[in-house]
Amino acid sequence: MTATVVPPAPPTPRSPSGSILRPRKATGWRRFKSGLASVLFVLAFVAAAIPLIALVYYVTREGLKVFSWEFLTTELPFSQRSVDGGIGPAVVGTIVITVGATLMAVPLGVLGGIYLNEYAGKSKFGALVRFLSEILTGVPSIVMGLFIYTFWVLRVKEQTGFAGSLALACLMLPVVIRTSEEMLKLVPHELREGSLALGSRKSRTIRTVVLPHAAPGIVSGSLLAVARAAGETAPLLFTIGATQTANWNLFEGTNTALSVQIFGNANSPYIPAQERAFGAAFTLILIVFVATALARIVTVVYTRRVSGKS
Template identity: 60%
Template sequence: MTTTAERVARPGAGAPDLSRRALSARRRITNNVAMGGIVLALVIAVIPLGLVIYSVIAKGGGVMSLEFLTDDISISVRRSGGGMGPAIIGTLIITGMAALMAIPLGVLGAIYLNEYGKQRPLARLIRMLADIMTGVPSIVMGLFIYTIWVLTFEERSGFAGALALACLMLPVVIRSTEEMLRLVPDELRQASLALGARKWRTTVTVVLPAAISGITSGSLLAIARAAGETAPILFVVGAVNETNWNLFSGENTALTAQIFSNASQPFDVAQDRAWGAALTLIVIVLVFTIIARIIANRFAIKER
């Protein structure tokens, strides 16, 4: 057995141990530097977001009341009073109709691309078109619907706005859903097929529940984008001061249109209404996000 004196006397006996210690120290330093960079990046990203939320709450909270949420829109932008009731209803029904059109179609399209089409020419063409549509400005979609719908039927309506928003939502839903379906392990599909389930049943009962959380997140991202669009609404929906529940007849309005209309005025009362409408829109998106998360967690596959 080698004694302590012999190990000390032997040249270079402690070099490997010192080398391991130095390597471990470098790794700790590198890890700390990387962690510090990640935290700094997070702080830099959160600061502007926090400032925006604080500004909206501070400036919009002062006008929030039951009357503001339910009353008709004021005809005069110079006078105080009036509410955002018609704009809130318009936002809900227009965005809701757009979601009813875009989300099922987008999910079905993503299922075809990932489960059936894969790398076939048609699937590659659809992916390319979806990527192109993702980058198309919203004003182009508004002009497109204005040309093929408003000019054809010679009437602005909430349904025309829903069509424009659905066109904006569709590529986001397709691409985000396809990416979520790709993350589902193939072992789950193979196990279901090995038990005798057909491909469509495997997709419905295994693949979709496994990816439901990601699909919900992508759909919420699309809804949030649609709810915050202004240009298509201004082009094809029109403007009203009273609530219009009919999507297919008569002009309508939305919170984004009222934000633009009031914020562009030099009067303080109009700008206060714009901040109040912005806060209302944020709260609506937050509420629906929470509801969608609850539904997604309810139907997602639980790990045991």
């Protein structure tokens, strides 16, 4: 919106006369300093891009050595030394655990966002929830793993994929709440008033008018949260156990995940295990990047649609 207000960069008066009313043109040392600063800022970006490119290149190169459909679907080998075998169970585990976490965290998070934006307003309790949710965002993922282990796994006396889902859901929840609130905030008030004026109750207004309007943003934010969750290791380390065979059952039996496989194999002295770690890392990056890109695309398409309308 400011874009329309800000005038196109005011042309500096270039008069040779050098009147005292005209700003002095930056010269010499000052201009050099400014240029140097700009170069440094560009370099900062390059410094961030280099590790990204190096990492993606290296992991892709190493990962493609073993990556294949078979690698993704074959069971894990029983020995780290074994050349055969793939990461099938880990792929299955990552999928069911992440989906499980999403099914818990996203509906709850969206409802939390609805509470904060539609009901809480500026109330004290709303402020408290908002504050705690921000604190919860900062809780380290390993602490979440410890929490679910001591709170859930010790109680049910079984490591399951579901325990992992619980830990991931706790991590995702505050993120989804925050995105939902931000997105709901963007819904114009006139829409709510229009719906209410037509006699819709608040809950109906929210369900049929407000939520659909905010949906693309919420979907995009949730996708980002899912992408992050899919790559998490620490919350799963003690909660899901280990397995050699694919386990589609979230609630029974131990499970495994891509991230946990990478962690377990990264330090292995055996080359095949290291190769599997890179294959798994490549798979994981692929999943995470696709989800992140999807989220971006949703956002871009959405903002284009909205700005095109108004």
